[in-house]
Amino acid sequence: MPEAPDLFVIRNYLEPKLIGRKVTAVDERKPLVLRNMTGEKFSDDLPGRTFTGIGRKGKLLLLELGEERRLVISPMLTGGLRYGSPDDRMEASAILVFDLDDGHQLRYFDQKRMGQVYYLHPDQLGEIVRLENQGPDVLDEPMKLEEFRAALKPFRGEIKGILTRGQAVSGIGNAYADEILWGAQLFPFRKKSKLSPEEFERLHEAVYSVPKGAVTVLEKRVGDSIHKKVRDFLSVHGKGGKACPRCGSRISAIKANRRETNFCRKCQPGTMFD
Ligand SMILES: [Zn+2]
Secondary structure, eight states, X not given: OOOHHHHHHHHHHHHHHHTTOBEEEEEEOSSSSEEEOSSSOHXXXXXXXXXXXEEEETTEEEEEETTTEEEEEEOTTTEEEEEEOTTSOOOTTEEEEEEETTSOEEEEEESSOOOEEEEEOGGGGGGOHHHHTOOSBTTSSOOOHHHHHHHHTTOOSBHHHHHHHOSSSBSOOHHHHHHHHHHTTOOTTOBGGGOXXXXXXXXXXXXXXXXXXXXXXXXXXXXXXXXXXXXXXXXXXXXXXXXXXXXXXXXXXXXXXXXXXXXXXXXSOOOTTO
């Protein structure tokens, strides 16, 4: 669920709240999500450590705990974070609960347990493949058109798949890929090799402008509710059957590659065989 724009806002929200805070206790409520690579017992090793930094790379958050430890959170489709009081109702999907020395609590929840949380020494970061094989972040300084062309060059197939894979540009998931392709007026299943130079330029422009525009909206809308996904402002993603904001046609919903793709057949013409 969280993609670069969501995590960008979550990171900025959490930074002043977590930095300098010591973890006093941790509760691992469900197995299989935490990958503890330290060789130490998680519930003994983490308490007493202090958050010293928080970063983001694509669709992952990196929490620094001094020189010796890192927590890397990869929420995938259904994971998320909640910051608040220990008195807040505990989510059935809560996986990890961190008690902080100022009385607050940070929780990682995940309905489908598809995400992963790594606990490790900084020297081990290279072992997290999904961290290391990410391309430049979509919210970083945009690549020039020619750099973008070169970054996409090694990848073949449908444009949507290339965008969400994260190796050319990182941070784009299912939702923002749909939004980018609607913005660029490109059929999501179009093969990259079939794009005209003009279409490629439109793709390049939308890849950077759409997520940045979303950050502006999310910064106003998310507030303290970092655990809630704000997606109602999107143009096509999750809007199957509704009217396209550009042309008024009905937005299509296609299940392909185990995920739903939303697009407008009129604004984004094409067929699977193009
Ligand atoms: Zn349309």
